Amino acid sequence: MSIQASAPDAATTAVIEAEDAHVAHNYHPLPVVISRGEGAWVTDIEGKRYLDLLSAYSALNFGHGHPALLATAREQLDRLTLTSRAYHNDMLGPFAAALAELAGKDLVLPMNTGAEAVETAIKVARAWGYRVKGIPADAAQIVVANGNFHGRTTTIVGFSDDPTARSGFGPFAPGFVSVPYGDAAAIEAALTPETAAVLVEPIQGEAGVIIPPEGYLRAIREICTRHGVLFIADEIQSGLCRVGTTFACDREDVVPDMYVLGKALGGGIVPLSAVVADRDVLGVIRPGEHGSTFGGNPLAAAIGLRVVEMLSSGEFQQRGTALGEHLAAKLGDLVGHGVTSVRIAGLWAGIDIDPAVGTGREIAERLLARGVLAKDTHGQTLRIAPPLVVRATELDWAVEQLRVVLAA
Numbered sequence: 001m002s003i004q005a006s007a008p009d010a011a012t013t014a015v016i017e018a019e020d021a022h023v024a025h026n027y028h029p030l031p032v033v034i035s036r037g038e039g040a041w042v043t044d045i046e047g048k049r050y051l052d053l054l055s056a057y058s059a060l061n062f063g064h065g066h067p068a069l070l071a072t073a074r075e076q077l078d079r080l081t082l083t084s085r086a087y088h089n090d091m092l093g094p095f096a097a098a099l100a101e102l103a104g105k106d107l108v109l110p111m112n113t114g115a116e117a118v119e120t121a122i123k124v125a126r127a128w129g130y131r132v133k134g135i136p137a138d139a140a141q142i143v144v145a146n147g148n149f150h151g152r153t154t155t156i157v158g159f160s161d162d163p164t165a166r167s168g169f170g171p172f173a174p175g176f177v178s179v180p181y182g183d184a185a186a187i188e189a190a191l192t193p194e195t196a197a198v199l200v201e202p203i204q205g206e207a208g209v210i211i212p213p214e215g216y217l218r219a220i221r222e223i224c225t226r227h228g229v230l231f232i233a234d235e236i237q238s239g240l241c242r243v244g245t246t247f248a249c250d251r252e253d254v255v256p257d258m259y260v261l262g263k264a265l266g267g268g269i270v271p272l273s274a275v276v277a278d279r280d281v282l283g284v285i286r287p288g289e290h291g292s293t294f295g296g297n298p299l300a301a302a303i304g305l306r307v308v309e310m311l312s313s314g315e316f317q318q319r320g321t322a323l324g325e326h327l328a329a330k331l332g333d334l335v336g337h338g339v340t341s342v343r344i345a346g347l348w349a350g351i352d353i354d355p356a357v358g359t360g361r362e363i364a365e366r367l368l369a370r371g372v373l374a375k376d377t378h379g380q381t382l383r384i385a386p387p388l389v390v391r392a393t394e395l396d397w398a399v400e401q402l403r404v405v406l407a408a
C-alpha cells in the first residue's frame with residue numbers, strides 16, 4: 001500500500017477551477033477530485049487511490065458501494081422510486097417497522113436530511129409541550145448545549161454558538177436556551193415549566209468528537225423524566241454503529257424519548273433521515289401538520305430497510321467496537337508526538353494537532369498527499385470516522401501516514 005499522491009495535476013486543477021466558477025463557495029474542499037469509490041477506498045480522476053477516513057461525515061458507515069445496498073437500490077430503482085405520501089407505497093411500512101424495532105420505539109417519521117429531522121423533532125416537541133404537557137401557546141422552550149451542531153436551517157443555526165454558522169443569518173427563532181455541554185446540573189437549572197425538551201448530541205461530532213463525562217446521558221434521562229421534559233438525542237452522526245453500539249446513548253444504557261437519525265440511514269446512496277419515538281410523543285402530529293415531498297419515498301425506504309437489516313445482524317456493532325479499540329491504541333501512541341490529545345469512541349476520533357507541527361487543515365493536506373483523506377474541524381482538530389468496513393491493517397497504514405506527516 002505505498003500509494004503516494006503528488007501535487008494535483010493539470011486535469012485536477014482544471015476540474016476544481018471549473019467547479020469554483022459555478023458552485024457557491026459554501027465549502028472549502030481538499031484539492032482532490034474523486035470519481036470512484038469502493039469500500040473504504042476512493043479513486044481520483046488521475047487514478048490515485050485514497051483511504052477515506054471521513055466517510056462523508058459518517059453517512060458512509062458501510063463504505064462506498066456496499067454490494068447489498070447497491071443491489072437493493074438497483075432493484076428498487078427499476079420498480080418504483082417516488083409516490084409522494086399522497087399515496088401509500090409498499091416499502092415505507094416495512095422500513096418503519098424495522099427501524100422502530102431497532103430503536104425499541106413505536107413510530108417513525110421519515111424525512112430526508114438531518115436538519116429536516118431535527119426541525120421535525122423541534123416541531124414534535126413543541127406540539128407535545130402544548131397538547132400533552134399544557135405549556136401556554138407559543139411559550140415552549142428547548143434546552144440545547146453549547147458547541148452543538150444540529151444542521152444549517154435558520155432555526156437551527158439560531159441556537160448554535162459558532163459565529164461562522166450564525167453570523168449574518170439572523171433574525172433567529174426564539175425558544176432555545178443553551179447551556180454548557182457535559183454539565184447535567186446546568187440543564188436542570190435551565191428548566192422552567194415551559195420547557196418541552198432537552199436536545200443534545202450524545203457525542204458532539206462537529207465540535208471535535210467531544211465525549212461528555214460518563215453519566216451525563218443517564219443524568220439527562222433522569223432529569224427529563226423527573227421534570228416531564230422530552231429527551232431528544234440527535235444521533236444523526238453518533239448513531240448507527242459509529243461508536244460501536246447501535247446508538248451512542250447505548251453507551252450509558254439510556255433510551256431517549258426521541259432519536260433523530262440521518263446520515264448512514266440512507267446507506268450513503270440517498271438522503272434519509274427520521275425521528276423515532278413512542279406513540280405518546282410522535283402521535284401528537286396530525287395529518288397535514290408536517291410533511292415532505294420526498295420523505296418516506298420507496299427508494300430511500302428500501303435502502304433504509306436494508307441498512308436496518310444490516311445493523312440488526314450485530315456485525316457492525318462488533319466491527320465498530322473491535323476496530324475502535326485497535327485504532328484507540330494506535331492513536332494513543334501519537335500523543336506527545338505532534339498530537340496533544342485524542343478523543344475516541346468506536347471508530348470516531350478527534351485528534352488535536354500540536355500547533356507547532358501545523359493546523360488541522362495543513363495536516364489533512366499532507367495526509368492527502370500520502371493517500372489518506374481526513375478533515376479538520378475548528379482549527380487544530382483532525383476528525384476521522386472511517387467506514388466500518390475498513391480493515392485493521394488499513395487503519396495501521398493510515399496511522400503510520402499520520403505519524404510520518406506529524407514528524408515532517
Ligand SMILES: *Cc1c(COP(=O)(O)O)cnc(C)c1O
Nearest residue numbers: 113114115149150151234236237
Ligand atoms: C450532519 C448532522 C446534522 C445535519 O444533517 P444534514 O443531513 O447535513 O442536514 C445534524 N445533526 C448532527 C449531529 C449532524 O452530525
